[in-house]
Amino acid sequence: MHNSLRISAILLCAIGLTQCGGEQPAEAVRTGPVVSPDEANGAILTGRVAYTGAAPTPKPIDMSANPQCERTHKDHPMVAEDIVVNPNGTLRNVFVWVKSGVPARNWAVPSTPVAIDQQYCMYHPHVIGAMTGQNIQISNADPVNHNIHPVPQTNEEWNDTQSPGEAPKLRSFAKQEIMVPVKCNVHPWMRAYIGVVSHPFFAVTGEDGSFTIKGLPPGTYTIQTWHEKFGTQEQQVTVGAKESKAVDFSYKG
8 A cells, every 4th residue: 555545544434434443333233134123022121110109399491591492481490300200100201222242233223213303392292212313302392592412421522502493403412321311501400311213212201100112023132220319230131932921110209
C-alpha cells in the first residue's frame, strides 16, 4: 500500500469511519433471514411488579422558575414520576426485558416508531422501550421551546432543540443500552428513560403494574426488571412452545 493510502486508512480507522477488524457489537451484526417473534407458537410471559410498604406521597414539581410552564400547569398540576405506585399496589414505569438466552437471530426492527411527547413541560411516557435501529418519534405539544438531550454511556449522545409546532423528530440508537436517561437542558425537572434492546422481548409496566412478553422461542431465559429508584432484579425462567408462564417481581419501599 502506498504510504499516503496507508496513512489515510489508519486515520479513518482511528475516527471510526471504517470497519477495521476486531469484534463488532452483536446488535450491529444482523445476518440471515429477518424474523419476527412467533406469537402463535412461542411462549408468553406475564407478570406484575408489586410494591410493598407504604406508598410515598407524590412530590409536586415546582415550575415557578419558568412562568410559561407554570401557566401551562395551572389546570394540570404535575408530580414527579420517579416512584409511581398504582392503586392496586404495583409499580408503574418498570422496564422488563429478557436479559439473556434470546437466540442470536436477525430480529425484525418495527417500522412503527416509539413515541415520546413533551406535554405540560413533562415527557410522556416517562419510560419507553425500543429496539436498536427503531425510530423514536419526539413531539412537542407545548407552547414553549424544549430541548431533548439523551445522555447514553454506550450510544452516541445527541442534543436537539424543538420549538412549538415544529414537526416531530425521528432518532434511533444503534447499540443495546439499559437504560438511556433523557433530560431537557431548559427544564431541569424533565426526565425520561429509554431501554434500547437488540431484540423485541421487552415491556414497560403501566397503570396496573403488569407486563406481557409474547413469542419467546422455547428456552431458558434471564428476565430483568429495572426501576430508576429501586434498581434491578432478575429471575430465571424456562419455557416451552406455546407455554404461558407467570413471573412476578416485588420491590420494597
